[in-house]
Amino acid sequence: MDFNLSEDQILMRDTAREFAEKRLKPIAEELDAKSHLPAELLKETAELGYFGLLAPEEYGGLAIDYLSYALVIEEISKMCAALAIAISVQNSLVIKAISRYGSDEQKSKYLPKLAAGEYISSYCLSEPGAGTDAGSLQCRAIRSGNDFVFNGTKSWVTSAGYATIFLVFAITDPAKGRKGISCIIVEKDAKGMNLGQPEKKMGLKASDTREVSFVDCNVPVSQLLGEENHGLxxxxxxxxxxxxxxxxxxxxxxxxxxxxxxxxxxxxxxxxxxxxxxxxxxxxxxxxxxxxxxxxxxxxxxxxxxxxxxxxxxxxxxxxxxxxxxxxxxxxxxxxxxxxxxxxxxxxxxxxxxxxxxxxxxxxxxxxxxxxxxxxxxxxxxx
Ligand SMILES: Cc1cc2nc3c(=O)[nH]c(=O)nc-3n(C[C@H](O)[C@H](O)[C@H](O)COP(=O)(O)OP(=O)(O)OC[C@H]3O[C@@H](n4cnc5c(N)ncnc54)[C@H](O)[C@@H]3O)c2cc1C
CATH class of the missing domain: 1.20.140.10 (Butyryl-CoA Dehydrogenase, subunit A, domain 3)
Incomplete structure (x- = not known):
């Protein structure tokens, strides 16, 4: 296997390395101590295109290959692993999900804003009682007219404090067990959705990690991502x-x-x-x-x-x-x-x-x- 990097890959790596050395290294300790990624840093990261690394070009993303993506994450992690995980969740979980499973409307609505870093996003699979056994999740999103009604709690949600959209996995058909789980895009201002306090973590302190809970939270059925009941x-x-x-x-x-x-x-x-x-x-x-x-x-x-x-x-x-x-x-x-x-x-x-x-x-x-x-x-x- 050939790991000789192309000119484009070298450029991606070196740009990320310079950003990490010049911008992140001097503040890494402070970010950790304050347990926070400031908005201006997220904005600069967005300007470099890092929140849209894997988004298709037609939606404003950089659409880089996976090796380039790994090189960027590696370089950023040398100085700030907390920022790296925000970039990683945004790209390899949320952008990938919408690019692969989204309808044309969902792609047009969300991908340009995600690619520009105007929207930061979260991935909500884990729950207090469902970790490694993610299929045992309990959060429900039951259809009622043109809405799903969410009730339940998601744990450990990375970037929750500043995310605009959340990919939430919930039971849509309780009779089907693990085969009755769907993936639904929830926007941050959804009524009935509440963010917990930031978790006090051992490390990765600057990363925002919270519980997200839902009480009779209505989300339009059009927010379903991919096929219903194929969420797992x-x-x-x-x-x-x-x-x-x-x-x-x-x-x-x-x-x-x-x-x-x-x-x-x-x-x-x-x-x-x-x-x-x-x-x-x-x-x-x-x-x-x-x-x-x-x-x-x-x-x-x-x-x-x-x-x-x-x-x-x-x-x-x-x-x-x-x-x-x-x-x-x-x-x-x-x-x-x-x-x-x-x-x-x-x-x-x-x-x-x-x-x-x-x-x-x-x-x-x-x-x-x-x-x-x-x-x-x-x-x-x-x-
Ligand atoms: C800082 C942080 C950020 C996170 N961000 C996110 C996020 O953005 N979105 C999200 O959905 N989740 C997130 N998570 C959750 C994370 O993915 C889970 O913590 C992880 O999957 C493990 O689940 P658990 O903590 O419930 O541990 P458990 O599943 O309860 O596991 C406890 C221990 O038992 C072991 N174990 C479990 N089952 C088996 C088995 N069958 N055989 C052998 N050993 C087993 C595990 O390996 C582990 O050592 C985050 C967690 C943290 C701490």
Whole structure:
């Protein structure tokens, strides 16, 4: 597989790298401390086209390939993983959903505003009682005349505080169980929809995460996305590709933590010499670098396979599994190389350590990725 980047891909990567270095790096610590992504930063991100990376050109998007997309997420995540997940949810979950399953009216109504970053969006699948087993969700959207009437609660909704549209998965036919779930576009001013307070998280603090609840919330039937009662298929098909974004996010965090570790190990002296001179430190760095390289290869392969339309489900889960584990491993080792200084906020590795943790949890836990990989292996080995 050829990972020689094209001129366009190099340009996407380098532009994102410059934005991350010049704009995000100086404020990353402050964003984390204030647990907030300011509106002006979202606006600048929108101006770069990052909220419309995967939107079709005819609707004002950049329509870039998946490897370019992974490169942008990787670069942004090096400095601000919280902004990266807002970009990722918008593109690989919401824009992909509307592009693939939306009616012409829905595409014309939403895609230009999403592509321009005028609208930020959220993806609402998880619930208090439904996480890995997403099909057990309880939120209902029962037809009444020309409306769906929503009742229920969605948890962990990324970007909820500033989102204009929410893709909500809810039961539309209770008699059909998991086969009675639909995906419906809900606008933020829908009466009966309420946002909770921001969750107080361990990491990814600048990302806005909230509960969204519905009490007799009426939404027109025309907001149904795709076929009625086929929502779970929609949800899983989106997550499958969305995981490339999380793999790239984890890769970016690992690379940034590694760079901090090398730089600190060169500066810090103990026993009269920089700690990078100790073989114990060098072995740590060797292991970290090897795992990062393997993560990069798996992530880029997953992106290229997704674009080519070749089988990719197992490969995307492998990339997400390994990159997220690598981010945690590398961030942990980077803290260790910093000693006590890695345990305080003065050094960025403390944040990388906290931010890395989520990559093994959302868009399918580590265990969920292993289930996907194992299922594919069982099928392959049956042939
Ligand atoms: C910061 C943050 C942002 C998020 N953003 C979003 C969002 O925007 N939209 C959204 O819909 N969701 C979002 N989520 C939710 C996230 O996707 C879920 O947290 C995740 O899917 C896991 O679900 P859970 O937390 O209910 O854990 P559970 O499913 O309860 O799992 C608990 C543990 O049990 C394990 N487990 C569960 N089932 C099995 C099994 N069959 N075999 C082996 N082990 C198993 C899990 O792997 C895990 O270790 C977000 C979560 C967080 C923390």
């Amino acid at each position: 298929k929609v949800a899983f098909s989106l997550l499958e590709a969305g995981r490339v974004g999380v793999a790239a996010q984890a890769l970016g965090i690992a690379e940034a933590a590694f760079a901090e570790a090398v730089s600190y190990a060169r500066e810090r002296k103990q026993f009269g010499q920089p700690i990078i001179e100790f073989q114990a430190t060098q072995f740590k760095l060797a292991e970290m670098a090897t795992r990062i390289d393997a993560s990069r290869l798996l992530t880029y392969r997953a992106a290229v396979l997704y674009d080519s339309g070749e089988p990719h489900v197992k490969e995307i889960s492998m990339a997400k599994l390994f990159s997220s584990q690598t981010a945690n491993y590398v961030a942990n080792e980077a803290v260790q190389i910093h000693g006590g200084y890695g345990y305080v906020k003065e050094y960025a590795v403390e944040r990388y350590f906290r931010d890395a943790r989520i990559t093994e949890i959302y868009e399918g836990t580590t265990e969920a990725q292993k289930m996907v990989i194992a299922r594919a292996l069982m099928q392959e080995t049956q042939r």
